[in-house]
Amino acid sequence: MDLYLPIAEMSVNALVIILLGGGVGFLSGMFGVGGGFLTTPLLIFYGIPPAIAVASSATQITGSSVSGALAYWRRGQVDLKMGWVMVLGGVIGAGIGQIVFRALQKIGQIDVTIAIIYVLFLGIIGALMLREALGALRLARAVAAGAPRPPTRLRRHVPWIAALPGKTRFYKSGLYISPLAPLLLGVGVGVLTVIMGVGGGFIMVPAMIYLLGMSASAVVGTSLFQIIFVTAATTLLHATSSKSVDIVLALLLLVGGVAGAQVGVRAAQQLRPEKLRLALALIVLAVAARLLWGLTVRPAALYTLYGQ
Amino acid sequence: MRPGTLLAALGLAVAMPSTLSAAPPTTLITDISQGRIDINTTFKGADLLVFGAIQYPAGAVPDAPPDIAIVVRGPTEPVTVRRRERVVGIWLNTDSVRFESVPGFYAVATTRPIDDLADDRITAIYEIGIRNLQLAPASGASDAETTAFERGLIAQKQRSGLFAEIAGGVSVTRNVLYRARITIPAAVPVGDYTAEIHLIRKGRVIASSTTPISIGKSGFERWIYVMAQEHSLAYGLAAVAAALLAGWIASIVTRRS
Numbered sequence: 001m002d003l004y005l006p007i008a009e010m011s012v013n014a015l016v017i018i019l020l021g022g023g024v025g026f027l028s029g030m031f032g033v034g035g036g037f038l039t040t041p042l043l044i045f046y047g048i049p050p051a052i053a054v055a056s057s058a059t060q061i062t063g064s065s066v067s068g069a070l071a072y073w074r075r076g077q078v079d080l081k082m083g084w085v086m087v088l089g090g091v092i093g094a095g096i097g098q099i100v101f102r103a104l105q106k107i108g109q110i111d112v113t114i115a116i117i118y119v120l121f122l123g124i125i126g127a128l129m130l131r132e133a134l135g136a137l138r139l140a141r142a143v144a145a146g147a148p149r150p151p152t153r154l155r156r157h158v159p160w161i162a163a164l165p166g167k168t169r170f171y172k173s174g175l176y177i178s179p180l181a182p183l184l185l186g187v188g189v190g191v192l193t194v195i196m197g198v199g200g201g202f203i204m205v206p207a208m209i210y211l212l213g214m215s216a217s218a219v220v221g222t223s224l225f226q227i228i229f230v231t232a233a234t235t236l237l238h239a240t241s242s243k244s245v246d247i248v249l250a251l252l253l254l255v256g257g258v259a260g261a262q263v264g265v266r267a268a269q270q271l272r273p274e275k276l277r278l279a280l281a282l283i284v285l286a287v288a289a290r291l292l293w294g295l296t297v298r299p300a301a302l303y304t305l306y307g308q
Numbered sequence: 309m310r311p312g313t314l315l316a317a318l319g320l321a322v323a324m325p326s327t328l329s330a331a332p333p334t335t336l337i338t339d340i341s342q343g344r345i346d347i348n349t350t351f352k353g354a355d356l357l358v359f360g361a362i363q364y365p366a367g368a369v370p371d372a373p374p375d376i377a378i379v380v381r382g383p384t385e386p387v388t389v390r391r392r393e394r395v396v397g398i399w400l401n402t403d404s405v406r407f408e409s410v411p412g413f414y415a416v417a418t419t420r421p422i423d424d425l426a427d428d429r430i431t432a433i434y435e436i437g438i439r440n441l442q443l444a445p446a447s448g449a450s451d452a453e454t455t456a457f458e459r460g461l462i463a464q465k466q467r468s469g470l471f472a473e474i475a476g477g478v479s480v481t482r483n484v485l486y487r488a489r490i491t492i493p494a495a496v497p498v499g500d501y502t503a504e505i506h507l508i509r510k511g512r513v514i515a516s517s518t519t520p521i522s523i524g525k526s527g528f529e530r531w532i533y534v535m536a537q538e539h540s541l542a543y544g545l546a547a548v549a550a551a552l553l554a555g556w557i558a559s560i561v562t563r564r565s
Contacts, residue, residue, distance in 0.1 A: 002350060002352050003349060003350070004347060004348065004349055004350065004351040004352075004494065004529060006525065006528075006529040006530075006532040006533045006536070007532070007533065007536055009495065009497075010494060010495055011351065011352050011353075011494040011495075059547050059548070059551050060551065062548060062551040062552060062555070063550075063551035063552065063553075063554045063555040063558075064555060064558075065555065066551075066552055066555025066556055066558075066559060067555050067556070067558045067559035067562060070556070070559045071559065071562075108388070108390045108401045108404065109400070109401060111401075112398070112399075112400055112401065116398070228552075232548045232551075232552075235544055235547050235548050235551070236541070236544040236545065236548065237544075238544075239536065239540050239541070239543050239544030239547060240540045240541050240544055243536055243537060243540055245536070245543070245544065245547050247532060247536075247543070247546070247547045247550060248532065250547065250550075250551060251550060251551075251554065254551065254554045254555075255554075258554065258555075258558040258561075261558075262562065295398045295399060296397055296398060296399070297399075298394075298399070299392055299399055301460070301463070301464055301467070302391055302392050302460060303389050303390070303391055303392075303457065303459075303460025303461060303463070303464055304389070304390050304392065304401065304464070305387050305388070305389055305461060305464050305465070306387065306388040306389075306390065307385055307386075307387055
């Protein structure tokens with residue numbers, strides 16, 4: 001079924017886009033990640049211009065985060081105070097990111113920058129996840145063989161974060177820290193949201209646990225809450241500045257994503273979490289490798305055209 | 309006025325006297341299958357049929373088959389061409405050359421290969437043939453460099469079907485009726501197009517006609533595009549609202565199941 005995208009100005013197979021959204025939705029339901037880090041590269045592989053892939057993917061993430069955030073909200077697992085601080089940081093970061101995005105677009109380096117940042121982030125995170133998942137699998141096997149389970153140690157704070165001024169209490173997160181720490185974290189992820197078209201949950205969640213030391217119950221809900229607002233702000237920035245949001249593309253992805261996520265959640269209950277994390281690590285590394293290959297192999301066309 | 313049109317006008321002025329001497333000149337009657345091409349939700353490109361008849365003075369149809377060149381061109385725009393080079397193992401955009409007037413679409417169909425129709429001067433004046441396009445490069449690069457970029461631009465445009473040369477694409481019936489089929493790809497830019505038909509005899513253009521064509525988005529596609537361009541804040545808000553609504557509906561459905 002061919003469909004003409006009004007902003008991307010190209011004809012796509014709607015079924016392929018819906019299936020793409022569905023596949024990413026399946027993974028996101030399975031692993032509890034937003035999946036923006038997969039949507040954007042896959043859209044680029046399909047032939048959607050990178051700037052439009054990034055902007056429309058952000059719009060799609062807004063929608064797919066809502067249902068997750070509402071579920072956590074009902075269970076009281078969203079720290080609003082923490083969430084708003086991060087939203088503030090995220091919006092500031094998105095503003096900075098937009099300036100960088102426009103500048104790179106002007107000098108014609110946006111496509112390659114998006115690809116390089118993706119390779120770096122996906123490579124590092126994929127490698128870390130792989131190491132963690134393999135370690136967990138080995139541990140599970142050792143425990144099953146009768147070895148004693150090592151005590152889990154929890155470090156409360158990273159020293160330099162504890163040293164930041166103006167400490168305040170975040171009750172649901174179980175923290176007494178400076179709001180500057182989550183604010184800065186929000187800024188960093190906001191920049192990435194604009195440039196990569198991701199929600200940033202895959203960076204935010206580990207950072208909230210390991211850097212801020214938030215109590216695990218509030219982490220995912222608060223992250224999703226923050227993602228809704230920051231991706232919404234990103235959509236507005238892209239829409240008004242680079243005019244690269246394709247609403248038809250975003251909605252196609254959403255339709256697939258919502259359905260895929262339901263299947264993914266059910267599939268996840270059949271599998272062991274360590275194996276899930278191992279699978280996700282391998283997928284992330286595969287996407288990074290594909291992008292790296294695209295950067296280094298001699299392109300079919302050495303000359304590329306840029307209109308106004 | 310673009311330099312191309314100016315040159316063409318001059319060329320016409322040069323060619324005129326010889327045709328004017330014969331009492332009524334040969335004229336071309338042209339029609340097009342679609343004067344307006346709508347880009348809608350299911351647009352996958354279009355086939356444009358350009359056809360018509362040659363009206364000879366006093367109905368004297370010559371024995372030799374006439375030569376015809378049909379040029380369909382879209383609005384011009386500035387295009388920046390960037391060249392990729394390998395920098396520490398990664399292919400980066402490095403040098404660039406800006407071309408000031410690149411037609412968004414250019415297709416020429418002819419009865420015979422362009423080189424057999426007329427000499428270089430005539431084909432250059434009428435911009436018949438891709439190599440005769442006046443792309444107006446604006447850069448300090450050397451001629452050789454600029455030519456390399458121009459080749460890159462043309463190759464890229466040809467690959468996406470936006471530049472085309474179809475030798476033998478015009479068929480002529482009984483030396484009077486002519487027609488050509490021009491393929492418009494899905495990625496075609498919107499705007500005002502023209503179909504120019506040139507009748508060539510003995511290496512001279514003896515009659516020309518120009519017919520306008522407009523290509524535009526229609527219906528839903530047009531509405532979305534106009535909103536995104538002219539009311540971008542409202543468009544952005546609508547996109548966010550649509551995404552939130554979709555997410556919320558999904559959440560309700562999930563809760564039920």
